[in-house]
Amino acid sequence: MIHFTGLLAIFSVLTLATWAQAEPIQIVALGDSNTAGLFVGKRNAFPALIENSLRQSGYDVKVVNRGISGDTTAGMLSRAKSAVPRGTLLAIVQGGYNDKRRDISPAERDANVEAILKLLRSRGVKVVLCGLDGASWNRIAIANGAVLVPGSACYDINNRGFDRLHMNRAGHRVVAQRLLPVIQNLLQ
Secondary structure: OOOHHHHHHHHHHHHHHHHHHOOOEEEEEEEOHHHHOOOOOHHHOHHHHHHHHHHHOOOOEEEEEEEOOOOOHHHHHHHHHHHOOOOOOEEEEEOOHHHHHOOOOHHHHHHHHHHHHHHHHHOOOEEEEEOOOOOOOHHHHHHOOOEEEOHHHHOOOOOEOOOOOOEOHHHHHHHHHHHHHHHHHHHO
């Protein structure tokens, strides 16, 4: 006959073994050069800063930066399946600026964003969609269960680098601070 303390010891060992094998929560940041951290490096870009803040708050997370400089929403859509693998809990989607610069129509850009959100939703991924100023993505976000944050939350106009397009380190810190409570809410 096993005593209660023996059962408790076995349960504790099993719980610790299961906990030790658990994978960190995976978050993916899918986007363009500002996501990638152009001119500041990936470790100073907002995805890495969000990971650091979450870890300091006790979350076991891995934030994977899948930003590519110069990428458009069509490029993000074409790589979304591989960039956001199964098992990802949450994705931050930030893009559309290069579409605007390359005169890609707003209709095509919006269709790409909607297709990205549909794909992620079909995989059970929660999404934070960084709005593009001037784009009407509220309907797309609502229809696909994404949390829309204003473009001004994902880009800090007051802390731009020498090229006046990309954020400097301070800008990435500001964006990380703005997105952190949204992400923490989704992790609850």
